[in-house]
Amino acid sequence: MPQIGLSIKDRWKLACNTGPKRLRLISGSIIIFAIIIYLPYFFRGIEQRQGVVLHDWLLAQVPPHNVSVAIFIIIWGTGLLILYRALYKPSIYLVYVWSLIFVCIARMISISVVALNPPIGLIPLSDPLTGVFYGHAIITKDLFFSGHITTVMLTFLCLEKKNDKIIAFFSIIAIAILLIIQHIHYTIDILAAPVITYTVYRFTLYLLF
Numbered sequence: 196m197p198q199i200g201l202s203i204k205d206r207w208k209l210a211c212n213t214g215p216k217r218l219r220l221i222s223g224s225i226i227i228f229a230i231i232i233y234l235p236y237f238f239r240g241i242e243q244r245q246g247v248v249l250h251d252w253l254l255a256q257v258p259p260h261n262v263s264v265a266i267f268i269i270i271w272g273t274g275l276l277i278l279y280r281a282l283y284k285p286s287i288y289l290v291y292v293w294s295l296i297f298v299c300i301a302r303m304i305s306i307s308v309v310a311l312n313p314p315i316g317l318i319p320l321s322d323p324l325t326g327v328f329y330g331h332a333i334i335t336k337d338l339f340f341s342g343h344i345t346t347v348m349l350t351f352l353c354l355e356k357k358n359d360k361i362i363a364f365f366s367i368i369a370i371a372i373l374l375i376i377q378h379i380h381y382t383i384d385i386l387a388a389p390v391i392t393y394t395v396y397r398f399t400l401y402l403l404f
Contacts (some may be wrong), residue, residue, distance in 0.1 A: 203282060210285035219403065220285070229392050230299050235287040237303055238334045246310035246336060251381050258317035259378040266320060270343060273350045273366050280354060291353045294392075294399040298345055301395055302337075309339040316378040341380045343370055344388035352396045 199227040201209070218298045281288035347370050351363035367389070374380045 207285050208294050210289070219293070220289060223289065223296065226296050227292050227299075230296065233300070233343070238337055242334055242395050244310055244336070246312045248312045248315065249381050249383070251314060251383075253375060253382045254314050254378055256318070257263050257375055259318050260376050261318045261321070262373045262377050263318075263321040266343065266370060266377070269297070269369055269373075270346060273347050273363055276359060276362065277350045277354060280356070280359065285369055287355065290396075290399060290403065291349060293403060294349055294396050297395045297399055298349065301349070301391060302316070302340065303343060305339050305391075306337055307376040311336060311338040311381070313338070314381055315376045316389060318377050318379070320377065320379055338380060339384050339387065340391055341374065341384040341388040342401060343374055343379070344385055345392045348389050349396065352393065 211220060235353060263398060277287065277291060281291065317335055319335060321331045344367060347367050351360060354360050354363055371385050374385055375382070
């Protein structure tokens with residue numbers, strides 16, 4: 196059924212007009228909410244362990260600077276963009292939330308397996324909104340793979356309009372550069388994130404459709 200001219204309410208009614216559709220939307224929302232509640236406890240545990248410090252040639256060439264504000268603006272700007280698009284197209288929300296669920300699970304597994312200490316020169320990210328996911332504590336060991344890149348990469352993959360994708364694509368590049376400047380992640384954390392995120396996204400599409 197074409198959705199042109201439908202109100203937001205009607206679009207969401209259409210997205211929930213069968214049992215399986217409602218189940219995917221509701222269960223996805225509940226699961227991601229549960230993960231968000233659990234994440235601060237997970238990160239606090241990770242912060243207590245000791246890991247290794249990697250020799251990162253690229254980071255060694257870049258003097259660290261605090262660019263938290265720029266990172267904050269880009270991540271939450273793209274987040275508001277996909278929220279706005281998902282409001283009018285529930286399928287975007289469905290794919291994004293389930294992809295995010297699997298990405299969070301993948302990150303928790305990889306962070307648990309790959310024990311790393313923070314890069315030399317790291318300046319903690321100051322972001323009052325993202326702090327919700329960390330229990331408002333300073334977390335520096337959630338390294339492999341980058342959640343910052345993953346968040347924007349998922350936005351890029353789930354957005355459908357050409358101009359939106361262009362904005363998200365350049366946001367990925369900008370975030371990668373800024374993370375290096377602030378020494379928040381190792382280069383390998385940043386490079387691995389798009390590959391893993393894309394793989395998880397394709398897996399999610401396979402399961403949902």
